[in-house]
Amino acid sequence: MTEISSYRDQHFKGSRGELDKMLRISTTMYVGNLAFYTTEGQIYELFSKCGDIKRIIMGLDKFKKTPCGFCFIEYYTREDAENCMRFVNGTRLDDRIIRTDWDAGFLEGRQYGRGKTGGQVRDEYRTDYDIGRGGYGKNAQPKADMIIFGRNKDALPMD
Amino acid sequence: MSRRRVHDSYEDVYGADRGYKKRRRGGSESNDLEDRLESLVLKVGENTTSTIESNLEGLASVLDGDIQNFKKKVLKLLVECAVNMPEKCTIYSTLVGLLNAKNYNFGGEFVENIVRSFKDSLKNNSWNEARVVLRFIGDLVNCHVVSASSFVQLMGSLLDVTKEDGVPNVRKDWYCYAVMSCLPWVGRELYEKRESPLEMLLTTIEVYLNKRPKKHVNMLRIWSTDVPHPQEEYLECLWNQIKKLKHDSWTETIIPRPYLTFDNVLCEALQHNLPPIVPPPHHNACVYPMPWVVYRMFDYTDVTDGHIMPGAHSIERFLVEEHLQQIIDMSCKNRKECATNLMNFVHKNKVPLEYCIVEVIFSLMFHQPKPKYLEVMFGSVFIELSKLSTNTMPLVLAQTTEILYSRIESMHVCAFDRFVSWFAYHLSNFKFSWSWQEWADCLALDPEHPKPKFVREVLQKAMRLSFYERMRDIVPPDFEPLLPEKPEPKFKYAIEKSTLPGQFLSNTLLTKIRNKTTPEDIIEILKEPLMSENGEIMEPADIGISNPTKVDAFVQTLLFIASKSFSHAFAAITKFISVFKALGETDDGQLQILRSTFELWSADQQMLTVLIDKMLKTQIIECSSVANWIFSKDMIPEFTKLYIWEILSLTINKMSRHVDRLTRELNEAREKLRTTAAISNSSDDSDTETEKAEVKPRQLTTTTFGGQGVPMDVDDNVTEEMVERMEEKLEMAQADQKNLFLIVFQRFIMILSEHLVKCDTDDRPFDTYWYKYTVGRLQQVFLAHHEQVQKYSSTLEGLLFTQDLDIHILEVFHQFLALRS
Numbered sequence: 001m002t003e004i005s006s007y008r009d010q011h012f013k014g015s016r017g018e019l020d021k022m023l024r025i026s027t028t029m030y031v032g033n034l035a036f037y038t039t040e041g042q043i044y045e046l047f048s049k050c051g052d053i054k055r056i057i058m059g060l061d062k063f064k065k066t067p068c069g070f071c072f073i074e075y076y077t078r079e080d081a082e083n084c085m086r087f088v089n090g091t092r093l094d095d096r097i098i099r100t101d102w103d104a105g106f107l108e109g110r111q112y113g114r115g116k117t118g119g120q121v122r123d124e125y126r127t128d129y130d131i132g133r134g135g136y137g138k139n140a141q142p143k144a145d146m147i148i149f150g151r152n153k154d155a156l157p158m159d
Numbered sequence: 160m161s162r163r164r165v166h167d168s169y170e171d172v173y174g175a176d177r178g179y180k181k182r183r184r185g186g187s188e189s190n191d192l193e194d195r196l197e198s199l200v201l202k203v204g205e206n207t208t209s210t211i212e213s214n215l216e217g218l219a220s221v222l223d224g225d226i227q228n229f230k231k232k233v234l235k236l237l238v239e240c241a242v243n244m245p246e247k248c249t250i251y252s253t254l255v256g257l258l259n260a261k262n263y264n265f266g267g268e269f270v271e272n273i274v275r276s277f278k279d280s281l282k283n284n285s286w287n288e289a290r291v292v293l294r295f296i297g298d299l300v301n302c303h304v305v306s307a308s309s310f311v312q313l314m315g316s317l318l319d320v321t322k323e324d325g326v327p328n329v330r331k332d333w334y335c336y337a338v339m340s341c342l343p344w345v346g347r348e349l350y351e352k353r354e355s356p357l358e359m360l361l362t363t364i365e366v367y368l369n370k371r372p373k374k375h376v377n378m379l380r381i382w383s384t385d386v387p388h389p390q391e392e393y394l395e396c397l398w399n400q401i402k403k404l405k406h407d408s409w410t411e412t413i414i415p416r417p418y419l420t421f422d423n424v425l426c427e428a429l430q431h432n433l434p435p436i437v438p439p440p441h442h443n444a445c446v447y448p449m450p451w452v453v454y455r456m457f458d459y460t461d462v463t464d465g466h467i468m469p470g471a472h473s474i475e476r477f478l479v480e481e482h483l484q485q486i487i488d489m490s491c492k493n494r495k496e497c498a499t500n501l502m503n504f505v506h507k508n509k510v511p512l513e514y515c516i517v518e519v520i521f522s523l524m525f526h527q528p529k530p531k532y533l534e535v536m537f538g539s540v541f542i543e544l545s546k547l548s549t550n551t552m553p554l555v556l557a558q559t560t561e562i563l564y565s566r567i568e569s570m571h572v573c574a575f576d577r578f579v580s581w582f583a584y585h586l587s588n589f590k591f592s593w594s595w596q597e598w599a600d601c602l603a604l605d606p607e608h609p610k611p612k613f614v615r616e617v618l619q620k621a622m623r624l625s626f627y628e629r630m631r632d633i634v635p636p637d638f639e640p641l642l643p644e645k646p647e648p649k650f651k652y653a654i655e656k657s658t659l660p661g662q663f664l665s666n667t668l669l670t671k672i673r674n675k676t677t678p679e680d681i682i683e684i685l686k687e688p689l690m691s692e693n694g695e696i697m698e699p700a701d702i703g704i705s706n707p708t709k710v711d712a713f714v715q716t717l718l719f720i721a722s723k724s725f726s727h728a729f730a731a732i733t734k735f736i737s738v739f740k741a742l743g744e745t746d747d748g749q750l751q752i753l754r755s756t757f758e759l760w761s762a763d764q765q766m767l768t769v770l771i772d773k774m775l776k777t778q779i780i781e782c783s784s785v786a787n788w789i790f791s792k793d794m795i796p797e798f799t800k801l802y803i804w805e806i807l808s809l810t811i812n813k814m815s816r817h818v819d820r821l822t823r824e825l826n827e828a829r830e831k832l833r834t835t836a837a838i839s840n841s842s843d844d845s846d847t848e849t850e851k852a853e854v855k856p857r858q859l860t861t862t863t864f865g866g867q868g869v870p871m872d873v874d875d876n877v878t879e880e881m882v883e884r885m886e887e888k889l890e891m892a893q894a895d896q897k898n899l900f901l902i903v904f905q906r907f908i909m910i911l912s913e914h915l916v917k918c919d920t921d922d923r924p925f926d927t928y929w930y931k932y933t934v935g936r937l938q939q940v941f942l943a944h945h946e947q948v949q950k951y952s953s954t955l956e957g958l959l960f961t962q963d964l965d966i967h968i969l970e971v972f973h974q975f976l977a978l979r980s
Binding site for chain 1: 536584
């Protein structure tokens, strides 16, 4: 459960070998599938069950500077980070199954979403309706009336 | 039957290995064969369609055929299997038995090897391993490999340890436990062959158990009463189970005994006598397992249908629990695998599986002094189990929660904390659905009663994983008094025109900080005398920086500005660290920082905890100040809330980790000094979050720490002088650690004595909820940090836990001493 997944950061400055080497010794986690409204405090509460946290970097919308559903967590030790992969990955926070993965370490700029509209790329192409992540995907926004008839008004995409 | 044929038919059992055989052609045949043998040995008895007996027979023939080529390898492998796969003990003992029957010399060599392994584990203090190996040797008696008489002799010499003088009781306990836990396996055989020596062994055990002190038991109990289930110390419990086993003519229904099938072959085999084995003598570096109390939560009446729960004194209960624990130990790093293996438990058709699993996991989670694994590991395994057993597991967990809640008055506060934490976590993974109304009884109780306390703490913890409004929505309206406060800052100086003495200063600071003033400018502002709004200097004019009003105005204002998130608060602390350090120069200053932080964030326990943690890491405040603050008058209303103890525990842990690291580094440096020629080089001791360049006089006299346990490489060029400096540093840290414990224990003694005296003069019963809670917390500090506290026990005995102390308080100290005595 602590193996490195197949995902590789395409913006990494360095060779694939270097990246893999860093992933193997890293104490930083990427955390995905968070609700936009999940706070740093909630993340801290759950992830500190595996060990002392050095820092949390919330993922932000490039333009709006609001949380956009991911974060980085840095532990002090590899062991704690491994336990996070073992026992937190795939469990729930704010009713969502969150995903953790090894990260080579936070660099300035990586806290921002890389999608065209400022959020994460996955939220541009998503076709499902996800209330925790602003409703429909940005490129799949149906007409307004469909939303109103289909869902109650609380479920409108947040903007 | 030719060897070849056995070979082939055996391969049919392992269909998957046939492909392997094809690939092997033309390759290095001997290595391939070796690998294949290894895989066959490791997997024997797992996932096969044919019987275990036919597998064993086949495997024994294969091994015997190749024994001259691979003897060393096979011996090593079989010993490893015996050590590492205790749950397959009887399978491997049977295999060894069959091999011994075919090849007496091989049997002899195996006995030699396994005995060496046993001696090594004793020497290395690998107690659990030693116990497993001893049991395996015992099982070899069943397989006619080892003679019953020599095994009885071995048990006798192990039990001689219980008669030693001047050794810790925990040493005697372990030897007694190791012998007893062989008896379910080999008891029957010894009874048949060596009845009277067995009787003598049992008498020795009984004599020992009757005279051993049991002072430690009360500290380790999870439940303070024996109603409904007696909570027995582990040796007592096993002894009762053994007595019942004996009464049942040494028969049990759990252990698979494949050797019975081969009785006609095995009884022909010649047996080996074990060499005399003398337990290695005790020395100071030996650390023996701590005693424990067997956790009991269920009996047969709790299980409404299906299989019957074995009684507390039936050996089956012990065997099932031990096996389930082995499964957890083996798959503790993979929660899904762990859950699957537990649900596939081989004896699931003999016991109420879910109940057994839940009881075992809770026993590990509540284990004293600390849970065997991370608490979140247990929680995540329960989630996986609930997915696998959708019909039963959620119901059993709900029933368990009900049972724990109904008995919570007698639950130890250590377990209370873990129960709260698990339940909140579990709820957050299951959409917070719970029938709270059934717990409405707690609303009418004294708020200090453990029931309302539990509900309040669960909602608090659950809120930390969720948010305030969600908590308000999940509980019925009448639970409102138990809801946490909405976690918001309470900024004292929010009303700009208030008459508070620090108001004008706060207004100034607010503007300055928002306008990005430097820390140096803030220090200058704080040096000015306090002023009222109209610009008059308040009397007496105070140009000191540590004036409590100034500290308060700064801390409240800065942390209020940075109240948006942890990151904002951390950034603010980092930016203004020099101001904090100046304000916290004195103990009073540090206390005021804590007080002001608390007043701002009293509604947000998590923020408060995280901020104090940060202030410790950045050395704005010292551990001793946190301890003093927790026991201060201001904190009395908070004293019985869980987060206070979270803070105390993180404070003590921080200190302990620091001392541990310095110790480790010193040892490494000493080692290097011994082995290498030393060339002078300065060492890097920047183990703090503060700037390395910032060397202040205070840092010389106080403990410094920050980042956790990241091992610092000791420089290759170690000098005598460097080691001396490290020694000094360690000594200083140890003095601080001792001081911290002295403060904590002294405060405990003070408040408890005060309470006892007051109850005595008022002629009231002293055993209040507050008293039980506080004594529980005192026990918790002793238990959770026992390794560190142990080092100072003679100081504690001389200075604090003196004979004139109230017996109730002294008792806790004596219980603690008994843990390792």
